[in-house]
Each structure stands twice: as structure tokens, then as C-alpha cells.
Amino acid sequence: MQPGKRVQQAIDAAYRVFEPYPQPTELKASPLRDADEILRTLTSAPLRDLTDEQIGPYAGWAMTTVGSAWDYKHFLPRILEQAVLRPIWMGTDPPTLTTKLDIAKWRKWPAAEQDAVRDVFAAAWVQARAMHPDDIEADDWLCGVAALGMDVSQALSGWLSPPSRDAVLQLASFIGLAPLRIFEGSNAEEGHWGYADPAARQTVAAWLQGDAVLRALLELDLPADDKDRWLVDQALKVLLPADPKQLN
Numbered sequence: 001m002q003p004g005k006r007v008q009q010a011i012d013a014a015y016r017v018f019e020p021y022p023q024p025t026e027l028k029a030s031p032l033r034d035a036d037e038i039l040r041t042l043t044s045a046p047l048r049d050l051t052d053e054q055i056g057p058y059a060g061w062a063m064t065t066v067g068s069a070w071d072y073k074h075f076l077p078r079i080l081e082q083a084v085l086r087p088i089w090m091g092t093d094p095p096t097l098t099t100k101l102d103i104a105k106w107r108k109w110p111a112a113e114q115d116a117v118r119d120v121f122a123a124a125w126v127q128a129r130a131m132h133p134d135d136i137e138a139d140d141w142l143c144g145v146a147a148l149g150m151d152v153s154q155a156l157s158g159w160l161s162p163p164s165r166d167a168v169l170q171l172a173s174f175i176g177l178a179p180l181r182i183f184e185g186s187n188a189e190e191g192h193w194g195y196a197d198p199a200a201r202q203t204v205a206a207w208l209q210g211d212a213v214l215r216a217l218l219e220l221d222l223p224a225d226d227k228d229r230w231l232v233d234q235a236l237k238v239l240l241p242a243d244p245k246q247l248n
Helices: 005-018 035-042 052-061 069-085 094-103 111-128 139-147 152-157 165-183 198-208 211-219 229-239
Strands: none
Touching: 005 069, 005 111, 035 052, 052 069, 052 094, 069 094, 069 111, 094 111, 094 139, 111 139, 139 152, 139 165, 139 198, 152 198, 165 198, 165 211, 165 229, 211 229
């Protein structure tokens, strides 16, 4: 997605916060990786100009087979930016990015660095949840927020304030997939939501099954032939009991 004002401010702040970490002059790497070639690619353009093809592979290899946490901090602002712009690589999609941060022990970083990471995730989540689900799967950012240990209740509280058409459709899209991701404990570890703490998953599940969410779906005024009607219908099938008497 193209970053709005709040997201861009958070990204710019991340560049400033991590600026003291210099561009590496050498990378340690597994024998399976060509460290010199990777470094040439990563230093072939200014950090903010690196394309997703240039930084994406490294984002997935970082610290497991290529480089150190110190190196990662230099490239992190651009990785965060690519997570917003085009998260097609392992390591730039928001949930997997959180696992890289865990490897880098980000919770032991200086407070300003931790805040810079959280601010990007929080701002991207706010923007994504208000977009049409054809444009982005916002729950990737919500999952990232949860996996970082941020306040999930706070993240959820603004989703329906106000309940815009796209926000409700984004909600409906998530609920349609949620049984495998959130609702059923036996499958909770499947997919990216396995990166989040069980308590955070339970908080999300409880909120999704709450009255405010059901009301937003039922009150969304969509014609029967609207191309997005199926998203709402699918979500209602998940949330509503098969026996209408159970609604009383």
C-alpha cells in the first residue's frame, strides 16, 4: 500500500532512529550464501532506494544465514518500508518480520528504537484496516501488532470507529478466514497467527465474536447484487448460529 501521512511519518522516524548504524562493509554468511554478492546488492544504491528485489531476499535470510543483528538494524528502516509498500518477500511480510525482530532481541534495544518499530506497525495497521480487502489483507498487520506484544485491545478499538464500508468489509474478510486462524484452538498454531501469544489470539477471537462486530456486519447497507456482499454473508455464516432460536 502507499503510505499515508501517519505511516510515512513513522517510516521517516525509523530512518532517523536507526541512522547511527552504519552500512556494513562485510557480511558473515552461511556457506550456502554468497556473502560478497549479497553485500554488493545491498550497497548498490542508497538505503532508501533499494528495491524489494534487492533487499527482499536479505530480509528473509538476515541473522539466520546472513549477517548479524547489528547489520540488520542498518537495513531495518527499508525493510519496514517495504513491509508497507510491497510485502511479497519472507521477512518483509509483517508477521514474519516480527520473528526477525525477535531473533535480533529487539525488546532489549533502546526505547527509541523499540518505539520506532511499534509506531510503524501501529500506523500501518490503522491505515490498512480502513482499506478495501482487495487491496490489502489488514490482518497481517494486526497479527504483527499482536506478535510484537503490543496492546491488541487498543488496536481493535478503533477498527469500527467509525464503521466505514471498507473497514467493515475488511472485518468480514478476516472473519471468513478466522476459523482456521483464530477461533479453533486446534488450528491456532497454523499460519502467521501462530507467532502471536495465545492470550492475544483469545482477545482477538472474543472481540470478533462480540456484539459490536455482529451489529456492524448486519447494519452494513449493501445491495444483494453488490460484488462485496459475499464477504459479509460469509462472515455472518461464521458468527451466527445455525439454529435461529439460539439468537434469543
